[in-house]
Amino acid sequence: MFTTIQNGSMMLNIVENTPNKGILRALDLFNRETLVVTSPKGIKDLLQNNAYDFEKSPFVKKLLKLVLGDGLVVVEGAEHKEVLADGKPKMQRKALLPAFSFRHVKELYPLFWSKSNEMVDLIKQDLRQQTSDGTIEISDWATRVALDLIGIAGFGVDFRSLTNPETPLNVAYKNALQPGKSSRFILVLALLISSKLVRVLPTKKGKELREGSVFIRKYIRGMLDARSSEKADVDGDEDHHKDIISVATKYGNFTTESLIDQAQTFLGAGHDTSSANLTWAIYVCSQPEYKHVQDRLRSEIRSQLPSPASGTEITAEMLDKLPYLEAVCKEVTRLYPAVPLIRRYCVRDSFVDGVAVRKGTSLMVPTWALHRSKELWGETAKDFNPERWLEGEKAANGGMEGLAYLTFAYGARQCIGKSFATAEFKALLAALVGSFEIEAVDDPKIKIEWGVVAKIRGGYRVRLKTLDAW
Numbered sequence: 001m002f003t004t005i006q007n008g009s010m011m012l013n014i015v016e017n018t019p020n021k022g023i024l025r026a027l028d029l030f031n032r033e034t035l036v037v038t039s040p041k042g043i044k045d046l047l048q049n050n051a052y053d054f055e056k057s058p059f060v061k062k063l064l065k066l067v068l069g070d071g072l073v074v075v076e077g078a079e080h081k082e083v084l085a086d087g088k089p090k091m092q093r094k095a096l097l098p099a100f101s102f103r104h105v106k107e108l109y110p111l112f113w114s115k116s117n118e119m120v121d122l123i124k125q126d127l128r129q130q131t132s133d134g135t136i137e138i139s140d141w142a143t144r145v146a147l148d149l150i151g152i153a154g155f156g157v158d159f160r161s162l163t164n165p166e167t168p169l170n171v172a173y174k175n176a177l178q179p180g181k182s183s184r185f186i187l188v189l190a191l192l193i194s195s196k197l198v199r200v201l202p203t204k205k206g207k208e209l210r211e212g213s214v215f216i217r218k219y220i221r222g223m224l225d226a227r228s229s230e231k232a233d234v235d236g237d238e239d240h241h242k243d244i245i246s247v248a249t250k251y252g253n254f255t256t257e258s259l260i261d262q263a264q265t266f267l268g269a270g271h272d273t274s275s276a277n278l279t280w281a282i283y284v285c286s287q288p289e290y291k292h293v294q295d296r297l298r299s300e301i302r303s304q305l306p307s308p309a310s311g312t313e314i315t316a317e318m319l320d321k322l323p324y325l326e327a328v329c330k331e332v333t334r335l336y337p338a339v340p341l342i343r344r345y346c347v348r349d350s351f352v353d354g355v356a357v358r359k360g361t362s363l364m365v366p367t368w369a370l371h372r373s374k375e376l377w378g379e380t381a382k383d384f385n386p387e388r389w390l391e392g393e394k395a396a397n398g399g400m401e402g403l404a405y406l407t408f409a410y411g412a413r414q415c416i417g418k419s420f421a422t423a424e425f426k427a428l429l430a431a432l433v434g435s436f437e438i439e440a441v442d443d444p445k446i447k448i449e450w451g452v453v454a455k456i457r458g459g460y461r462v463r464l465k466t467l468d469a470w
């Protein structure tokens with residue numbers, strides 16, 4: 001097969017229409033091979049059993065580094081996993097895990113809820129303005145709230161991009177992450193020819209990417225400097241900072257530069273994906289055919305969660321006991337996984353599902369396509385059907401221990417922010433659906449922007465009707 005694989009739905013066609021035993025072989029424009037891994041056993045070998053034989057390709061790494069810095073997403077091998085002889089993690093994943101443990105994320109639920117409600121209040125204000133036609137563009141709100149949340153949870157700093165969309169950090173990320181024709185061009189160049197080109201490219205997008213990256217690092221450095229002088233004032237107060245960076249500093253021996261890289265990673269990886277999730281959820285809820293989903297969700301939320309107007313704090317126990325909310329969130333992230341493809345590059349000869357893989361081979365797990373595969377999800381694979389989750393994950397996908405649901409990847413490099421992102425998503429969706437009736441404005445036949453994150457091209461507008469507080 002001969003193709004440049006950039007695109008989740010293209011992969012769906014390929015996977016569905018090419019008989020395969022778990023591995024497909026595709027060739028790109030330059031006759032280079034990509035192995036497309038489709039079997040659960042192959043995925044387990046690639047992402048878990050032999051995970052350190054497969055890294056991100058040098059091209060993909062350089063591109064990701066521009067936006068995410070040299071943090072956990074791009075480090076490889078020993079640096080990613082190694083632990084020092086005294087048991088203290090040398091770097092990266094082990095050192096960062098405590099900050100993302102459920103024990104820590106649990107404490108963030110009240111924050112997720114209060115920010116969600118701040119967003120709802122600001123949207124209501126916006127709708128009350130004379131100039132408002134009752135519509136909002138959801139991906140913009142979603143990006144801003146996710147950025148503010150990772151700012152507070154990550155650093156204890158509220159960037160206030162919800163109240164001020166022009167906050168410099170929001171603008172820098174918008175320029176760096178917002179897909180457009182030229183960023184597609186840059187991505188294709190980087191994947192096919194050389195990522196070095198990206199750094200010198202005289203295009204507007206190339207310049208925005210570089211300038212955005214420099215600005216973001218400078219901003220983070222300033223934040224960390226301010227924190228260290230503040231820390232000097234409150235030294236000895238163990239509980240003063242409970243944010244991700246503080247926990248990471250406590251468990252890892254990061255240099256200042258490495259801490260900046262980690263912070264850049266959390267900011268970038270933690271808000272673009274979350275924004276995509278919420279946008280896809282609102283897209284689904286707004287479709288007339290899923291009005292029953294929206295209604296059932298609202299009734300669960302309004303009967304089981306305290307009204308935002310009551311000022312009652314929400315705990316993990318309260319938000320996590322809503323089965324329909326959980327099912328809708330899972331189903332949105334199954335049918336519209338924010339990261340549509342997982343790419344790897346073989347760094348030493350290895351095996352995947354019994355097949356020998358040579359050093360230098362590119363591989364991919366087509367998450368978007370596999371999540372719509374009848375083999376894994378049954379006859380209704382392509383339908384949006386939250387009910388499938390109500391009897392648990394086993395019933396939904398035949399009990400494949402996470403090998404069918406790959407939204408947060410799997411194994412050694414599974415998303416470290418999974419619990420964080422899941423709780424945040426539930427709080428945001430609950431606050432919106434509890435407070436508004438949501439109706440589509442834009443054509444349901446949306447176009448998808450296939451970047452590292454799959455988004456609706458041009459954003460998505462909905463009409464909101466404010467409901468009485470409950």
Ligand code: HEM
Nearest residue numbers: 072073269270273274338339407408409413415416417421
């Ligand atoms: C909607 C939410 C999210 C989705 C769908 C998502 C998805 C993913 C996926 C698929 C990977 C694996 C990428 C690969 O190995 O090729 C990943 C890794 C990662 N994610 Fe997330 N993510 C989300 C939210 C977050 C959040 C909120 C954070 C941090 C605050 C985060 C931080 C990371 C980091 C640091 C890695 C690298 C882990 C490693 O390689 O050890 N993500 N994510």
